[in-house]
Amino acid sequence: NASGNSTNVHLIVRYDSSANVPLYTTQQYEQLSPQQPNKVGNGLTAISFNSQAFYDTVPFVFGQAFVSNNSSLLYLHDPTIPVHSKYAVQVPVPMAAQSFTERLLFTLRSGGYTQYAKANVAGRLALAEGFNKLGTLTLTIDTTPPTVQPISWKADGTLYRNATLRLRLSDTQSDVLADSVLIDSTWQPFAYQNNDVWWKLPENFTPGLHNITIYASDIVGNKNVITLAFNYSNEPAPTNKKKKKSVTINRKTTKHGTRKRK
Numbered sequence: 544n545a546s547g548n549s550t551n552v553h554l555i556v557r558y559d560s561s562a563n564v565p566l567y568t569t570q571q572y573e574q575l576s577p578q579q580p581n582k583v584g585n586g587l588t589a590i591s592f593n594s595q596a597f598y599d600t601v602p603f604v605f606g607q608a609f610v611s612n613n614s615s616l617l618y619l620h621d622p623t624i625p626v627h628s629k630y631a632v633q634v635p636v637p638m639a640a641q642s643f644t645e646r647l648l649f650t651l652r653s654g655g656y657t658q659y660a661k662a663n664v665a666g667r668l669a670l671a672e673g674f675n676k677l678g679t680l681t682l683t684i685d686t687t688p689p690t691v692q693p694i695s696w697k698a699d700g701t702l703y704r705n706a707t708l709r710l711r712l713s714d715t716q717s718d719v720l721a722d723s724v725l726i727d728s729t730w731q732p733f734a735y736q737n738n739d740v741w742w743k744l745p746e747n748f749t750p751g752l753h754n755i756t757i758y759a760s761d762i763v764g765n766k767n768v769i770t771l772a773f774n775y776s777n778e779p780a781p782t783n784k785k786k787k788k789s790v791t792i793n794r795k796t797t798k799h800g801t802r803k804r805k
Contacts, residue, residue, distance in 0.1 A: 544599035544600050545577050545599050570604060570606035570607075571604075571605050572602060572603070572604050574600060574602055575596075576597075577597045577598055577601075580592065580593055580594050583603055585605075587635045588607055588633065590605065590617075590631075591631045591632075593628055593630070596626050596627055598627065601624060603620050604621075611637075611639075612637055612638055613640045614681060614682060614684070615637055615682050616679060617632070619678060619680055621677060622653040622676065622677050624677055626674075626675050626676060626677060628675065629675045630675070631672035631674075632671055632672070634682050636668065637682070647661070647662035647664065647669050647682060647683070647684060647763065648660075648662065648682070648685040648762065648763050649671045649682055650683065651679070651680050652681075653677060653679075654678065656676060656678075659716075659718050660673060660762070661764070683716070685762075686765060687765060688761070688766060689712050689719040689759040689761050690713050690767065691712055691759060691767070692710065692713070694711050694739065696708070696773065699772050701773070701775070702773055702774070703779060703780035704777055705780075706744050706780070708740075708741070708744065709739055709740070710757060711738060712759050714761045717763065718761065719738060719759055720759065721758070724757055725754075725755070725758075726742070726754070726755055727753055728754075751774065752774050752775075753774070753775055754770050754771065754773075755770070756768065
C-alpha cells in the first residue's frame, strides 16, 4: 500500500477444461495511487476514478473481452477490493449495437451483487456512472419488455371479500419498475416491494367483473401494459375443508357370536 506494507496471498485453483469458454481477452496492469484521480483503459475504453476512490495503492488489473459483435465484457480487478466513491465508464458501442443506442444496458456483477445502468450514447461511446464496486461489467442490448404474473390468484378467476391483488413484475435483463396501476381505467395508489405490486380491495368494492392494468418499464425504457380481468364477490372466501372419509363396518352373527367384517 501507500505506506509500503505488503501481503502475499497463495491461491490454489482447479482448472476444468470442459468449462472453458474461449474469449479474445486483452489485459493490462496499472498501479493506481491513492488520493488522486486515476484512469484505466485502452483506446476508447476508459474507467475513471476520482481522488476518493482508493485509500491505498492498487495494482489494478484491467481486461476486455469481445464476447460477440453486439456486446462487450470488462474485467475490473477484484470484487473484494473496496471502491470508496462512484466511478464512470466509457466503452465503444459494438458494431451490431449501433442501431439500438436507446436500449444499451450496463450490468455490473460483483460477487453476489448486481447493478444495472442505462448507457448514454455519445457518438461511438456508451457512457455510464454511479458504479462503486469492482467485478465484471458487460454492455448488452436489451429490447425485452417486463412481464407480469398474478400471485395466489388467476386471471379471469374470482376474488372474495378482504382479498389483495398481488402481481409480480419480472425482467430477463434488468430491474423493473411499476409505473402505475389502474382498476377499471381509474388510477389507484398501490404498494410496490421486491418487484411485487400489492393492491387491497376496499370494503365497498363493487361485486362483478373488473380489470386491473399495470404499466411497467425497465431501466432502458422497454415498456409493457398488461390488463388482467377478475371477478369480485363480496362473500367470504370458501373454505377448503376436506370431508372425512366414512368407513362402513358390517357385522355378521354366527353361533360363536358377532364378528366384524370390513
